Amino acid sequence: MEVVLSRRTVNRLYENKAQMNSISMHLGESVAIARTVGHLSKSAEVMKLVNNLMKAPEMAVTMQEFSKEMTKAGVIEEFVNDAVDTALDSEDIEEEIDEEVDKVLTAIAGETAAQLPEAVRKEKVKQSAPTAEEDEAIAEGADDEEEMEAIRARLAKVRS
Incomplete structure (x- = not known):
């Protein structure tokens, strides 16, 4: 009889141990849920603060104005x-x-x-193209009086 009682007691102890483990697991789950709820509430607070800082409607209006200005700049x-x-x-x-x-x-x-007559055309061509002598005389400064007289004579022909 004592053996039977002790076996029952041992079985009850195992049942109590199983119940204690179950309660421990439920408590751990409750703690994890509480932590998750805490993190979610903090995230919600952060989201509220960000929304208050951003002011979404004002941001939308600003973006529309920006878009209009960019369109104007493109035009x-x-x-x-x-x-x-x-x-x-x-x-x-x-x-x-x-x-x-x-x-x-x-x-x-x-x-x-x-x-124009043929003779006048030939004379005009001669007048337009200075001779090598004239170029040399002009380049050297035409110090010689005889050369100056020759050039003056040719100019007189051109003018007439």
């Missing part, structure tokens, strides 16, 4: 680029106009020269 840049391109194109047009005017003047001068 202004396009206008400036177009204006610069137009200005550069007008310089090209001016150069083309100058070239065309030169062509017309050359054509008119050619027609006028063609209408």
Whole structure:
């Protein structure tokens, strides 16, 4: 009988030990849940602080204004680029106009020269191309009086 009682007591002790382990595990789970709740509440507080600092509606308005300003800047840049391109194109047009005017003047001068008598044209060609003697005389300063007289005579022919 004592053996039976002692076995029952041992079985009760095992049951009590199992219950104590179960209670210990439940307490550990409760502590972990409490820690998780604490961390979540801290995270919620941090999120509230960040939201208060960011002020999301004001941030959205600021971002919309920024977007509008960037669009304006893009449009202004396009206008400036177009204006610069137009200005550069007008310089090209001016150069083309100058070239065309030169062509017309050359054509008119050619027609006028063609209408002159042959003797006058030859004399004009001679007048336009100075001789080597004239170049040397001009380069040396024309100190010699005879050379000066020869040059004056030629100039008189050109003027008449």
